[in-house]
Amino acid sequence: MILQIEDHNRVRTLTLNRPEALNAFNEALYDATTEALLAAAEDPTVAVVLLTGAGRAFSAGTDLTEMQARVTDPDFVPGRHGFTGLIDALSRFPKPLICAVNGVGLGIGATVLGHADLAFMSTTARLKCPFTSLGVAPEAASSYLLPQLIGRQNAAWMLLSSEWIDAAEARRMGLVFAVCEPGDLMAEARRHAEVIAARPIASLVAVKHTMVEPIRPEIAAASRRENAHFAELLGGQANADALADFTGRRGE
Secondary structure, X not given: OOEEEEEEOOEEEEEEOOHHHOXXXXXXXXXXXXXXXXXHHHOOOOOEEEEEEOOOEEEOOEXXXXXXXXXXXXXXXXXXXXXXXXXXXXXXXXXXXXXXXXXXXXXXXXXXXXXXXXXXXXXXXXXXXXXXXXXXXXXXXXXXXHHHHHXXXXXXXXXXXXXXXXXXXXXXXXXXXXXXXXXXXXXXXXXXXXXXXXXXXXXXXXXXXXXXXXXXXXXXXXXXXHHHHHHHHOOOHHHHHHHHHHHHHHXX
16 A cells, blocks of 8 residues: 555544655555545545655655656556646645655655645655756745745755755754654654644634635646746756666666
């Protein structure tokens, strides 16, 4: 099962479960996570969603083998929802979303924090937005959400440099709410989730709506700009070289 789902005290925990691939998102995982968010949004017994990863990674982002197949394989079959479906579900999700970053977070494993209402991070976790190292554009409305969340210059460094950000730096930037020792991460994230989940769901939805609704048009516009640039750059020379280098190293 590539996505584990567990309910406790009105908190639904979604655990990305491709540990052998560092929880990288292939089309199946994009679809499963999207479906889970859509279901949680409609479920009257769910007040909060908590997202984390199995094993030593939160998520290594988009599965680069599938990214290359999208460019080179004429028979590639995209998922029902895919990446854009997940981002749409995240941006529309009406209830509190909490992320527990248990390990490495690359690409969507980092940019998803722009959609989180609270984020917790292990002291041993690291984050990277690798778009310039892959010769592509930002994603997940990160070009809008990260400047809003952590300021223009912090966001510029993350998006332009493709460098790692450790937990202390993420906390200093305001990218995460709290940093925890690895053994304490899930307990601390769940404790906060359950405090929120004990409140009336209608009130939680109203609070989130009033906070997020004013920026939803900007999120959608940023996604359109990013997707257009991404489509333009995907398969270009810089991207092709980066993907070939990745798949070549993996085959060694």
